[in-house]
Amino acid sequence: MSAAAPIGGSVDDWLDWQLALHDTEIELGLDRVAAVARTLEVLPPPGRSVVVAGTNGKGSCVALIESLLSHHGRVGSYTSPHLWRYNERIRIDGAPVADTDLCAAFAAVEAARGGVALTFFEFGTLAALWLFARAALDFLVLEVGLGGRLDAVNVVDGDVALVTNIGLDHVAWLGDDREQIGFEKAGIFRAGRPAVCADRDMPASIAERAATQGTPLAVIGRDFDLQAQDDRWCWRDGDAALDIPAQAGVLVENLAAALSVVRRLGAAVRDEHVIAAARVQAALPGRRERVVDGDVAIIYDVGHNAEAIAVLVDDLARQPVPGRTHVVLGMLADKPVEAAGGRLRDLADALYIAGLDTVTDRGLPAAALAKRLASDAPCHPDPATALAAARAASAAGDRIVVCGSFFTVANARRQTLSCRT
Structure with a gap:
């Protein structure tokens, strides 16, 4: 039996308690988090949502999309892991949530879980959704923690799904080749809702999943791209196009995908928006x-x-x-x-x-x-x-x-x- 929840305690008190709540750090599956989410009444989340999966570049893509969407309304974002403070994981209008708000969210999840043994990541995901549900948000950008299909974030039906790239990581949970891992990442796809893939060597399993699911899939190099022309970047996606000065410290695949995601949300993008977003991404701590x-x-x-x-x-x-x-x-x-x-x-x-x-x-x-x-x-x-x-x-x-x-x-x-x- 776990110790009593640290009601009235600090963020660190809550995090230490959460680490001991479940027998293992990772247990994939949506049943636990979905049950508590229903009690919390946090689904569907406010506004339009983007769910981001992939092996690398997820955090950078979230930062780019978050910045681009900020010109069109209020944006909440959820990422992991954090570098300095847990609060970095949950941002509203670009700012990490305050300790008092985070502790209130933890207390709400604890009151709703009814004895369900949530993992550390599941608890934090539900806390983020609770905070987002109470803010008047226009957009959410949510980063998958591990995989996609069975990750807690996948309890949200994203209006647009993004898969960044596929590499060999977390093989004990996701499989030991790119096809298996691609299948798991593509588990965030939804029928009739657009998806974007930024992997230039996309595993066939992603296209197969999209076809089976009835998901319109746009692939970098085929349906959209961003290419260097001298000291400028040229982005093309169907009949949409932008030409902007090349930006240092930004991977073209990440920016191309972010622009295509935002387009599929129906948000217009101007040159100055792209330049501002690129600068935000280039300044992310711990990314080169x-x-x-x-x-x-x-x-x-x-x-x-x-x-x-x-x-x-x-x-x-x-x-x-x-x-x-x-x-x-x-x-x-x-x-x-x-x-x-x-x-x-x-x-x-x-x-x-x-x-x-x-x-x-x-x-x-x-x-x-x-x-x-x-x-x-x-x-x-x-x-x-x-x-x-x-x-x-x-x-x-x-x-x-x-x-x-x-x-x-x-x-x-x-x-x-x-x-x-």
Whole structure:
């Protein structure tokens, strides 16, 4: 029997209690969350909704869509995980919810659940929907936590569905090839409601799911695209088109998909909207975030699978530095460590292996990570210590890359918050 809910407690009190509420951190399925959602009366949510699934780029696409829609009304968004504070996961009009509102939402979910053992993510998803139901919102943008078909967010019937890209991640729950994973991600599709896919090598299972479900599917490179022409970007989607100056720090697939999603919601987009959205996405913390520390640049990236690391490596290869590249790497035990490490080999002149076991129960100790990487690089107990070692070994013209997990970036980044950006 779980301890009593911390009514009147802080956000941290509630989060600690939620972690102990369910026997496991992850248990896929919609029955529990749907039952409580009915009691809370949070479905359907207010306004028009977008549900976003995929392996990488979900958070960036949510930020882009959120910014683009903000010119047409009030927007709520839900993402995970957070980097600094849990409140980051739930935003209304671009601002994280206040502690008092979040605690009120947690208390409402607790009063409604009637003994249902919700997982940590399910509890938070219901809290977000409760807050959104009480705001006069015009749009919702909701990021799937894991997979799609059986994820708690899929309790919402999105007016538009977006699948960003498909890679090998969470294979224990979603399957060990792109076709199986694509099928799970496409579980957010709804009959007669449009869907957008931003994967240029889309698994056939996504198209098959759309056809079976009766979902109109637009695919990047076939139905819409954004292409570079000199120093400008040209977006085309049917009879819609935009030509804007190229924007640094934004993946064209993410922006192209965001624009196509917004179009399918019936919202017009102007050049200045796109430029503003691109700047919002480029400034997201932990997404190729660049911080200058003296004569050395530190790049923080939360990428935690081979595909995300490949994007990071390619991006940095286009921005060479005169000195060496030092890589601080910490990863979770259930991630594709070997594949991600292989992507980093050509980038790293020096590797610093960081343990995450002291940061999260799912984290790999440094020695275990080194073994899986078949590396004799120095091991450090945590990312902050590894970053300190990298900084000590760096010289003018070098750069440091911190990557492998949200936990890696959060732990290391806290040590350099005072750095000049």
